[in-house]
Amino acid sequence: MMKKNWLFVLALVLTFGIVLAACSEGSSGDQPNESEAEGSDEGEDEAASGEPQMGGTLTGAMDTAPAGVFNPIFYEEAYEDNILSFTHESLLSQNKQLEFEPNLAKEWEINEDQTEITLTLEEGVTWHDGEPFTAEDVVYTYKAISSPGYVEAGGIRTDYVVRLQGYEAFNSGETDEFEGVVAEDDHTVTFKFAEPNVTILKDVSFPIIPEHIFGDVPIAEIPEHPATLNAGEVIGTGPFKFTEMLDREQYVLEKNADYWKSEPYLDKIVWRIVEQSVMLGLLENGEIDFIADPNGVPAADYESVAGVEHIELIEQTDFGYQLMGFKVNHRSDADVEAGKLEPENWEANEDMGEQKIRQAMAYAIDRQAIVDNLLYGHGSVINAPIAQQFWAYDKNAVTQYTYDPEKAKSLLDEAGYVDTNDDGFRETPDGEEWVVNLNYPTGNKLREDSAPILQKFLEDVGIKIELRQPKEMTAYVEELTNDNTDWDLYLLGWSLGSGDPDPSGLWGADAAYNYSRWNNEQSETLMQEAMQAPEAFDQAYRKEKYSEWQSVFSEDLPALLLYAQNKIYGFNKRLQGVDPMPYSFINDPEKWWVTE
Structure with a gap:
């Protein structure tokens, strides 16, 4: 229901919006040049028939620059994940029903009491620098997350390892032996858990990092290592390589022609950092090709964008929330x-430690x-x-907190926060300004x-x-x-x-x-x-x-x-092969291709 004070509130929004826009950082980077698709008449026939064709550059936009930590075990923000989703892979992936499926691991077997899972890895997979991907990389990744000093160095992915056998002893430094993950041979790895594990498939699906790059690096130094920070040195097994960046302006991914699933159709994917206020204009005039995670197309612009002939919109329930x-x-x-x-x-x-205040x-x-x-x-x-x-x-299990300012005032009164000097604002129970x-x-x-x-x-x-x-x-x-x-x-x-x-x-x-x-x-x-x-x-x-x-x-x-x-993804219709997951726009990007 529209409230009487809503126009006043919106006026505040506009005022603040101007101030905040003036304080935000825009993009002044060079615009990437789009490559034309390879091929001549044959390529045109493929495009006309709807068949995928090789070549081309795709440009996406983010409103905030990645913080700069391009390492799956240490990154924190969705903006960095927009890079890592193209470069790194997990042993397992998920389908649209959120069921786990093979990825770097082609099959697995779980023992009867759900304490061990043995995975058989794909053969012939290589890292971006040509080194072979093996079970030792899997062992190293999980050992690094389990290591003493990982949390102190800024690591936050311990939920994937805390259930591993021997985790506490290894993490505390009591032993140098890491029991939880064992390489049986180059292409077989076993995860061992201290107790029957309800989330065993989730726990073995963390993105893998290369042992030959980080194996001799102290855990405390990994966040500042060149292979964590620098384009051209970040190494994964994914369909695209992170090759160039103009910090806070532009990030370039180039195809991994040796990608183990299939050679990607696109030559490049470029991320540009631009303010939300200009993003849609760039999409409409063709300077960028897609707007996706984490913020997508603003809801306020849905109708105007939907009316642009060359732009397609996909709307789906967000896999998350704002708080x-x-x-x-x-x-x-x-x-x-x-x-x-x-x-x-x-x-x-x-x-804020008072529950009634929070509820109010x-x-x-x-x-x-x-x-x-x-x-x-x-x-x-x-x-x-x-x-x-x-x-x-379970939406029925919770307190609904419908809009009720009178109840809010009552709870504040009960907590002892009342207006004692008639200035319109409440004081603390001690009579201090609040x-x-x-x-x-x-x-x-x-x-x-x-x-x-x-x-x-x-x-x-x-x-x-x-x-x-x-x-x-x-x-x-x-x-x-x-x-x-x-x-x-x-x-x-x-x-x-x-x-x-x-x-x-x-x-x-x-x-x-x-x-x-x-x-x-x-x-x-x-x-x-x-x-x-x-x-x-x-x-x-x-x-x-x-x-x-x-x-x-x-x-x-x-x-x-x-x-x-709701997530509203917008992209130029020249982009083909888009098939978002419930939680991400980026899905099988090696299958993306452009018609021109």
Whole structure:
């Protein structure tokens, strides 16, 4: 329903949008030249008949530059994944029903008690530098993630290894022997788990990195290694090689002609970094060919883009969500300096640590109005932090938090936050001025536009909000991670993993991505029970546990899920072979081709 103050709020959005656009970084890089398809008359006949043809350059656009860590075991952002999805591969992939299928591993066998899986690898696969891909690369990748110092170096992928046999002893430095993954021969590898593993297929599907490049590099030095940072030195097995970059402006991928599945049709794929405000114009005039993850075509522009004859749109439910997080706790200075996540050392954020405050803020915000007016209906309000496509998602298990400013005010009153000096804003229970800061990054215009709207909704119930100057994503994530500061509220979006609905990687107390620093005993118990064999091999049992968990999450509320924005992919119709997955636009890019 449209609210009376909505026009005023939108005026705020426009005002802030101009300021933020002036602060954002645009692209001044050279425009890539598009190569013509190889072949003459024969090529024209192929194009006319709809048959794939070789050659051509494709140009995509991102609104935010990758942070620059092009290594699967250390990257953090979806923008870096836009590069890595072309360059690196996993042993297993998934289909559109999220079932696991062969990839670098052509087949596998799981023992009876689900503690071991032996995979047979494809033969003849080579790395981009020509070296053979073997089982030793698989062992090395998982050993690196399991190594002492991995988390301290910035690693956040431990969920793939914590269930491996001997992980704790190896990770703590008690032993130099890595038991969890064993190369039986060059093309056979066995994963061994300490207990029956419910997510065994997900756990063996992490992208593999080359042992011959990183094997002698100390784990602490990998994030700064040239093969992590530099175009031309990043090595994978994927269909495209990352060959050139003009940092923060342009990133070039060239075909891997020796790709083991089949030679890619395209010669190059180029990513350009451009502001959202000009992106659609570039798509319409042919300077870029596609707009995809993580933000896609803005919902506000759907109708105008749909009317452009040479552009095709694909809309699907997002495999993730946008949130307003509450900094329930902060890490200690000592733990930040040591690179440790120790929940027992966390320091409570006095105001955001109060559950009624968090719930009051949820009732104060009209999320449906945001979906209707900013997303133009291309999205949905959700209250459960599990992808809607998963069997575990339960919209009926959660507190709905419909827009109810009177309930918000009542909860604030109950918590002792009342306006004692009649200035329109509430004071703390101690009578002190109460100011809540709201932090957010640049890059995603919809999120930027949401920030002043959220401020207005919260101030309408008497919460004074300090809307802080937005920061570029890389600096924002660093401060969000090293959170021994005064942050209260933060805006962020998650593109969720498709392997399993287990939410512990984002919301477990010791998860690096648990930026709210949420530590709820009931939540921890339910997440553990949902993974505990043998009961958890029954999907109905897991679904019940995750329903209970979603109820706990929505009640205690470490974050308010603002919306799940529909993904709207836009691409020039000259691009053929596009077949997005539920979680990604990039799928079998070696099969992409252009008609001219």
